[in-house]
Structures are given as C-alpha cells and as structure tokens.
Amino acid sequence: MPELRRDPIIGRWVIIATERGKIQSDFSKSEEVPPISISCPFCPGNENKTPSEILSFREPGTKRNETGWWVRVIPNKHPVLRVEGNLNRRGEGMFDFMDGIGAHEVVIETAKHNAAFSDLENKDVEEVIWAWRDRMLDLKKDVRFEYVLVFKNHGKDAGASLVHPHSQIIAMPTVPVRVKQELEGGRNYFEYKERCVFCDIIREEIEANLRIVSENEDFICITPFASRFPFELCILPKTHASVFEDLQKHEVTNLALILRDINGRMNRTLETPPYNFVIHNSPCKSGKLPYYHWHIEMTPRLTNAAGFEWGTGFYINPTSPEEAAKFLRETQ
C-alpha cells in the first residue's frame, strides 16, 4: 500500500510508493517512432495487455477491451495511489501518515502510436477533453477525494515511460500545495479588489500584448510574467470559470484548437521537445469560486532544475517570457 507522509515542519505531503521502482520504459534512442507498435500495450490489438478499461469512446458494435476505440481510459498498472480502503489517518510519535488512497488512471489519447496533438484532427482532441471531463465528474463523486488532477508527461525526459500518447489522472485525498497557494493568493486578491486575479492578468496581458502566444474566441495562451522555466506556457479560458467540467461545447472545440496550435508551435520552435502539462482546477468540494480560474500549465523540458531550485523553491529562468512568446508567436 502506498503511503502519504506529512513533513512535520512545513506540512508538505509526500507519496511514498515503493512498488513503482521497476517500471519498464519503451523509449529507445533516436529512432523513428512507428504509427503502430506491436509491443505497445496502448496500441490497438493489445487491449488485453492493460487492466480492464474504465471508459472508452468507440465505434458502435465494438466490445469493451477490444479494438474499435479512439480514446480509452484504463487504471494505471503501477498506481501511485490505490482505490481500495480508507484514509486511515494516524500519527506515530510526531509523524503523520495516511494510506495512499486514490485513483490513478491513464487516458490513451489516440489509437495512433506516434501522433502528437498537433497531428490530430480537432475532433480527436475534443474527444480527449470530453474523456478528461467524464472521468473528473465520475471521480469527484467519491467523497474520499479532495482533488482530481489531470496531467501529461510527454517524452522520456518529461517523465513518461511509454511513447504512445497518453495523459494521466490522479484522484487524491489532499489538495496539491501549488493549487492551495493559488487558491489562497486568489482569495486574498479578491478580498482586496473584488476581482479575480486571473481575469485581471488576462486583461493586462491583452493590453500589454507582450506575452501572448495564441488566442481564439474562448482561450488565451501566454508565457507567464514570472515564468519559472524557458517557454513555460499558461492556457486560460477568457471568461471567468473556476470549474473545468463546466466547459460548454464550443469551449471544448476551442480548447482543442488552442492545444493543437500550441503543440505545433512548440514542436516547430523547439524541435519536438519533451513536455509536461497539468490542469489546475478547483478542488472537488469547493463548488464555483469567484476568485479561482481554472487553467492549464505547460512547460517543455529544456533545462534540468538544479540544486538551487529544489533547495530554495526559487527558480532561475535563462529565457525571458517576452522573448519566448515572440519565438512561439512568429513560428511558421
């Protein structure tokens, strides 16, 4: 059973998940990635190599755990948290534990082994977004969970162990510290100004027009003013919204559009870099919030965070966000 441990000084929770030590990777060096791989558990025809599917979008008449799907959600074979049981919060001397209860799922985003978001049709990416949303709605029903996190590690240097395009969902018994800080910052700002800080940033960014990478009717993508990493990106809905699942249909279309656009710009400018993204959404039980604004944080993995950063929480970024935005904006 994975274990959650709380740092007795600063209160940070850490997952100790010892059973994940020996995960196989299928990355090989400098090889062309084929459109289908017979050894890939996420490729069509290999459905029996994965745990039984939780959700799939598939052609009418096809069966669960067989071919015919275009998006498929399965339990992670090496989960960092386990679904069964109770939290079992407890102390041991001055140390606090809880059991590693949660869900860990994998969203296989396409049947194509080698397709980036920018290679897919818009409707294909829309389907991935609908799958994220369906799983969020379902997982939020479980009262043990405080947060549902959707994230993606793409490429080995970004922490992925498999090449096949996939994102991950973790439902967890605690709100991640980074989201907590945003909630607190948003609340403080709202108390002072009675406005959403994210909405104010969007207005300010549109006016300054220095850090905008891409924009459509519903979404804007910027390089954040205090970017931690070179080419760090943030995608925000232009209209205030604290809950991802409240997306309307035209917003799903435009989110797919901007995700594909950004992915293409990143791949052209930075030579198809490994990257991570994470959806920052409101906690499960918070309802709609006037001071929080869901968004996607994305960053290509171009540098190694070194000793300075993990030891201090202080980031050194060698690329100005204005320069990064310019490069990405101007790429053909």
Add this chain to the structure above:
Amino acid sequence: MPELRRDPIIGRWVIIATERGKIQSDFSKSEEVPPISISCPFCPGNENKTPSEILSFREPGTKRNETGWWVRVIPNKHPVLRVEGNLNRRGEGMFDFMDGIGAHEVVIETAKHNAAFSDLENKDVEEVIWAWRDRMLDLKKDVRFEYVLVFKNHGKDAGASLVHPHSQIIAMPTVPVRVKQELEGGRNYFEYKERCVFCDIIREEIEANLRIVSENEDFICITPFASRFPFELCILPKTHASVFEDLQKHEVTNLALILRDINGRMNRTLETPPYNFVIHNSPCKSGKLPYYHWHIEMTPRLTNAAGFEWGTGFYINPTSPEEAAKFLRETQ
C-alpha cells in the same frame, strides 16, 4: 541586468537571468577524470582564467590569483544576480519587479580536479567550511541582502557545468520560499509546544533508530520521514543552533567528518551519483531564533522530477527513507 519577478497569484519570486544562456560545460561522457586539467579554470595555474579572487586560503608567501591556495573563492563568471546597484522595486500594471541585486560566488573547494569530499583529508573539508562561514559573515554585512545561500551542484545531472569540485554562494534580496515555510512551520510549532521542531525530530529519530545514516558527537544525518527523493538526506547539529556561523571549532571538525562519511556512503551505495546540497540557515537579519535550526539538505539525483511534481508541489518517492537509511548505514 538580471531581474526578479513576483508571481502575481502566489507571490513566488523568479530570477530572469537571460545572460546565462550559453554557459560552457566541460563534462564529457564516461571518461576518467584526471587529477588536474589544463583546460579547467578552477585548476591551479589557471587562476588568470577566473575573475579576481575574493578570498583564498593559501601558503604563506604566495600571491593573490596565483598558485599556492587550497581553497579559493571567486565571483561567478555568469552570475544570476549582480552586486552593483539598488533593488529598484517597482510595479508595471499589476506586475512587480525588482533588479537582480545580489552576489554570486564560487568556492573552489580543493586544488585537486577530481577529488570528492570523501577523498579529501578531514582538515581539507574543514577549510571549505571555514570559507563558507567567512563569506557568510562578510555578505551578511550588506544590508541589501536578506539571505545568504550556500549550495552545491555536483555532476552534470545535478546542474553543474564544471567537473572541478566547487560549491556556490548566492546572497539575495529575499528569503527563499522553502526557508520561509520552515521558519513559519517552526514558529507555529514553537508557539504550541515551546520547543524547537527540529530538536524534537532529532530526539524522535534517535529513539526510533530507523532513519539514522550516520552520527557523531555533534551531528546526525537522517533520511527525512517525508523524503521527497530516493536517498534524500538531512544533516543537523544535535544541539540547538539557528545560525551556521556560530559553529565552534570542534563542530567544524565534526561537520567535515560527517560530510566526508556521508559522501563516501553515497558514492559506494549509489555508484558516485550526481548530487545537490543546500545549507538552510537563518535569514541575515533574524538574529538567533529559538524555533529555527540550521541544517544541510542533500539529495542524489537519481530520478527526474516529472510533470506531476512541478505542477502540484506534490512529490512521489519510490524509495522508503527507512530502506534508504539501511542501505547507506550498512555499506562497507
């Protein structure tokens, strides 16, 4: 001029230092490292390839910026912060800046190009500690600085650009967020219990005897209860002390002893891994604190922090600290 920018939501300061883009690295793959390298700017004989020295411990009769030294402190050639000027705090719309004022120094720890701490004599490592202390004392006199950070990136994967053993010192105009959190956690605990949380942890760890890696008269090294990384380590003085510079002479001897011991254990158990360490000390202007306890955080770089961690502040550790401590304790 490097620039500090404040995240408008959570208040995190980031250094934008664009001039550091093109730092040369002298790491090569899988080559034996020689005891001296003619191309290394930190090797004896190449003193003219570095900025003029700030401090050196050297043989009587030898001259500044010439051979004869055993520890040498120089300004970093690619500083992330600059010494000249004022902070110039300002806003631009809703965004906050200040100039990147600070000091960035390099401590060349030994004349030997390839010597790990564990290869050096105890008195050699003591000299490095005295150099850290002298620089801290000196930098703390500058009223513009709030914090003096000593850290070490060893090995390319830990962010070092040069092989030659060195640590770094950054004096900065703000207290790093990680230290702030510790100060706050320590203060809260003290208010509640009237005891130092770090002292309580030491007592608890000695009693439990599960996570002790090494110990001597003055220092203890543990794998922290909520370790973020496999084989993460923490070295603490056993007697309460909030200010590193207050080290007594016998404590310097014993700190060198435990640093060498830990370094040897890490190199034997984990095959000479890249590693980072950072000294967490009290802020410049706080004086002596009953609720803070200086310490060294050290971690070998065995895994890549992936999307999950940077996006959430939530760490997943595949190795239990008890197991890590056992391995390190039992190594021959």
